[in-house]
């Protein structure tokens with residue numbers, strides 16, 4: 587599904603540069619549920635953004651679903667993102683003036699689906715996250731957990747092969763966090779490949795594999811017995 591070899595990434599800052607990722611090797615197979623752990627500033631988001639084709643690597647290799655991700659034009663990058671990847675963020679990133687259904691339907695617009703198809707598909711995914719009755723509500727009428735469910739439905743609407751989540755529970759209380767993780771576990775049970783960035787130990791233990799980053803290198807990469815509430 588995903589192969590990264592000898593990845594390096596630096597950020598230029600005026601005359602100096604900050605070496606953030608220092609030779610990352612990471613292979614992820616279809617059906618895995620991986621936690622990327624590490625303290626703040628260890629390079630987790632940088633790595634996830636490169637995997638998500640939101641940012642470019644400096645050196646090394648990255649192939650996604652057999653396709654080498656290298657020197658892509660903006661247009662190609664957007665195409666691959668739409669085709670392969672779903673994103674979930676700590677801050678939900680919902681559009682405030684659009685209701686839940688419209689938020690979920692938005693990525694389908696970029697896939698060129700007709701309005702009716704978009705609405706049906708969006709509704710199907712809202713139902714899947716248990717929010718069918720909330721479809722006409724605006725984000726500010728939803729709880730944090732509900733917002734994150736809408737964001738997950740939106741990420742799933744385009745049927746991505748890989749779901750990328752950057753601190754998806756970072757803004758949620760612990761009961762709601764576990765609920766969201768349970769839902770991600772169910773998705774993974776159905777075969778979805780999921781990568782979750784987190785700095786919370788209990789969240790990582792709900793995944794099947796933990797990759798630990800420290801100062802831009804992988805310190806540890808181990809399979810774990812997945813913690814489940816159900």
Ligand code: ADP
Pocket residue numbers: 597598599604606624625626627628629630631632633
């Ligand atoms: P994490 O997600 O693990 O907290 P990040 O990947 O966000 O870490 O950041 C790693 C390091 O890179 C940090 O020191 C951060 O300040 C720096 N950094 C992140 N993004 C940028 C950027 N766009 N420009 C310059 N420095 C950045």
Ligand code: MG
Pocket residue numbers: 630631632
């Ligand atoms: Mg981060």
